[in-house]
Amino acid sequence: MLISELDTPALLIDLDIMERNLAKVAAYAKKHDLRLRPHTKTHKIPALARRQLELGAAGITVAKTTEAEVMLKAGPADLLIAYPVVGAAKLERLRALAEKTHVTVALDSLEAARMIADAGIRAGILVEVDVGLGRMGVTPDQATLLVEEIIRLPRVEWRGVAFYPGHVKDPNNEQEIAQLQTAILELVDRFVAMRIPAPIVSGGSTPLLWHSHRFDGLNEIRPGTYIFNDRNTWAGGACARQDCAATMMATVVSVQGGRMMIDGGSKTFSSDKLSTGGPGFGEIVGAPGALFHKMNEEHGYVDISKAERGFAVGDRVSVLMNHVCTAVNMQERIYGIRGDEVVETWVVEGRGKLQ
Ligand SMILES: Cc1ncc(COP(=O)(O)O)c(C=O)c1O
Structure with missing residues (x-):
């Protein structure tokens, strides 16, 4: 046709550009030894999630449990729900998901972690830390306290920390990047000092994508928009x-x-x-x-x-x-x-x- x-x-997607975007980021992640867990909220299409996995993504990210159900079709061995799962219906969905694949939930409260543990669901937990966006996330001080509590909960397994630097729109703003570098390093060091190093340190957005290797301690990235990019990505210089x-x-x-x-x-x-x-x-x-x-x-x-x-x-x-x-x-x-x-x-x- x-x-x-x-x-x-x-809505048209130029496939040559999309394939180039996918390949470039896959190669970047490989080169810098970063786990790539793309956020599928940009395309919402299992076939494209499958393509990301074929190109080496370690898993995929979604925001909601119903999105996760759809994305199971892509066959991810590892699924991150980068959003607290709060409420009975969502917990039931999470239970079913966790029976089908390895599921991790990012959250920022003991209440949300307890809901998963009390429901008897086997899931990983990432503690979300606020690095400046002022949306979700505990402070670094609170993060260590929260992790100590989560570690004691039955069934759930603490797997690390997550953050989303959505406040940084300009990838050339070295001052903001330096602040973020310090914040991540201090966060990682806290867990090392407590002798519970965080296995996963998950961050990343499309605007900061190409700087990911400059953040010591960061070992996983979750860009979403990069598959297509848009006028905002271009205008911001990413x-x-x-x-x-x-x-x-x-x-x-x-x-x-x-x-x-x-x-x-x-x-x-x-x-x-x-x-x-x-x-x-x-x-x-x-x-x-x-x-x-x-x-x-x-x-x-x-x-x-x-x-x-x-x-x-x-x-x-x-x-x-x-x-x-x-x-x-x-x-x-x-x-x-x-x-x-x-x-x-x-x-x-x-x-x-x-x-
Ligand atoms: C928690 C989280 N992780 C990752 C992303 C992906 O960021 P981007 O759209 O800049 O690629 C988003 C975007 O909203 C997000 O909310």
Whole structure:
């Protein structure tokens, strides 16, 4: 099938770019002896998780137990749920998962660890430490106390620590990197001093990916966005424009003076802003002067008064999205392309798996 035969909006993945991204990160992890446990929240497709495992990933990461159920299809020998599993229904799912593969849960409280232990589930635990994002995670002081308590719980096994440096958007900010280096080293040293060295020290995000080897003590990385990259990854400087594999193809449905509408709005695109600042929900490829500035559910408003080219009803445009992960989660299917052809159609099986 040709791309021109696809209906819109349609999220397209350039397979050559995706394969290059996957191979580059797999080679980097191997070279620096880092376990790669990619976060599958970006693609939510078991076939792509399988590809990551084929290329040497030691396991995969998910956020939710229902996503984990979907990702079992990829056959991971090791599955990290990088999110506390709290609540009876989720614990039941965790129990079933733990019977099928090696499962680890990242959490930041004794309560959450006890829920797993009290439910009699055999699972690994990573204690999450806050390294600056201010989202989840205990302080390094609290981490050692929490680990001492978790070690005493039955059935669960403490496997190490996890952190997510989502606050660092600029990979060239050496000051933030230095702070993170110190924080990780101090954390690791605490456990060494207590004579319980952490077997797993898991971190990593796409913006900091290529600096991972500079963090002494870090032995596992969990990037997610790197498989496709997006406008935010590019704008932040963690990838080049030619490393962005995903675009949304949309159709122009109205042109009125300096304004056009495309056939996708907030039910198609992520509403994330550009993390480096600046307006727009994505770049219109080939016409960066066009400003995709507003969305209703099914309408994308594009100001074309400063666009480099003209547009007419029926034209197709490609949008480089600010944030690809949330956009993928809104699609039933996404398409792998080579040249003019659609060569893969993937059902986004993990779409909407939020529990
Ligand atoms: C806990 C955790 N680990 C890893 C990642 C992957 O980071 P990135 O999307 O920058 O690749 C995320 C992203 O949200 C995350 O929340």
